[in-house]
Amino acid sequence: MSKAAKRSRADAFGSLLGALPDLSPDARPPISAVPLQNIQIRPSQPRRHFSEGALASLVQSVREQGVLQPVLVRPVTGGYELIAGERRVRAAQLAGLTAVPAVVRDATDEQADLLAALENLQREDLNPLDEVDATLTIVARQLKIAQGEVLPLLHAQRRTPQPEVTEQLDGVFAQLGRGTWRSFASNKAGVLRFPPDLLDLMRQGTLEYTRAAALARIKDEPLRLQLTQRTLKEALSVRDIALAARPDKAVPEQIMRVRTLLDERRVGRLGLPEQGRVKALLSELEALLLGQGQRSTRAKSKRS
Template sequence: MRDSIDERLKLDQNAQVNEIEIQKIKANPYQPRKTFDQARLKDLAESIQLHGILQPIVLRKTIAGYNIVVGERRYRASKIAGLTHIPAIIKELTDEDMMELAVIENLQREDLNAIEEAESYKKLMEDLKLTQQDIATRLSKSRPYIANMLRLLQLPKEVTGMVKDGKLSGAHGRTLLAIKDKQKVKKIAHQASRESWSVRSLEQYVNTCNDGKTKQSTSSQPASKPKFIQQQERQLKEQYGANVMISTKHKKGQITFEFKSEAEFKRLIHQLNEKYKEE
């Protein structure tokens, strides 16, 4: 039976730590994360300048030098800090090990955006000939979770780029999958990003589109909403300082206040209570 990824990476407490020239080190070719937060790298670089590198990175020896197995942020920050050598432990690993470790390390750190995560799963499937269930088992995920993440790659490249850039979340992307017209998907995606729609707002808009109740509109509200309801939403937003959505169906309605923190929630409750006392 093949050893677990943790066993293959497990470091002996007595493992030799080597000082390796940074110029001989290359990034893991299977690294799924393509973007690194430069501000956080600079913070780490300042910490390294003050305290040094507290934990060695892990490398694999290659013909041309070394590939990073674990510790690419430390490596990048060390270059910013001006280090010429970095402490490292050398491990013997296969290409398969390198690929799995690169994905797992980033997933455990929650550093990947939704598209990078989905692309990682796709690469594991294609390069290692794994099924969705194989990946789910190895990464302790459910198969439906893997399948739903992979579906994000069906979005137009323009939209996946917005998710990568943080203009939309993975949840926004999954909601947009319900729209089959690719051009409409791009238009709605840009509108949702430009007007900072919540996932819930986007879901309601997509549902009305699919139900045939409205057509694509350049306004921030679905076109099917009566103007007086849109006006009430704007007034409530101004009054309470929060996004408000009013929905009606079968002669019933619902008013939704959106809050993004416990403090904002408490503020809204206080305002609503005060308004009730006044009346």
């Protein structure tokens, strides 16, 4: 994301903070050094998973340059509660720092939820589930309704529009800059229809969206649960999941078993001619197995 785009997004988010006068991007609130041991992580923090590689990179940056962007905290009994900036806090801890620069502001639980959701939406590695969760939090706050009421309201608006509500929704989504509320309700919010176990894995950072979507398309629940476990253990690709979910799945599972046995690192240590032979043999084996499966299917059809 370009600097101009980040600034534009920040300005849009700042306009959503009307109830918090000193938190707009131009307010330049004072920054304090807050001891890390005095910062508590909120149980309802929207971000639940942090990429190990990205976190390691940030730790190195913090060691070399310190924490460049202050975190946001609010005073609570016994210290401070983190509102935004958990990744920076974790990186500072791993880098051996004892304090981080922080903006300290009084905020209600509702305001803290809003601010955390706004920061979450600005992440460059935002996944569809995080985006939906953050958007629901913001829309609920702006319309002063419970978060669980947002989607039913959006669907009701599509069926029977109420001009005043439509205007409010248009305004909020225009500020967020992530499409219209209609497209959100029709497309992005569909991730919430995934089975609960897949949503839990996504929120834990164990399963990314693309493979979760492939698993969610499997209607046979025992098969889906089985393939979910295999996906976690064997790192099945989206294509592997789709093959294993086919009605005639005996042959594809044989193909997948062969692929699983092939160690990419071991093959990579072979010379180029040997690597080419391995690929040729694998292609030949796959063709044989697929041909066998097709002949078996035709034979069953004739018998029936």
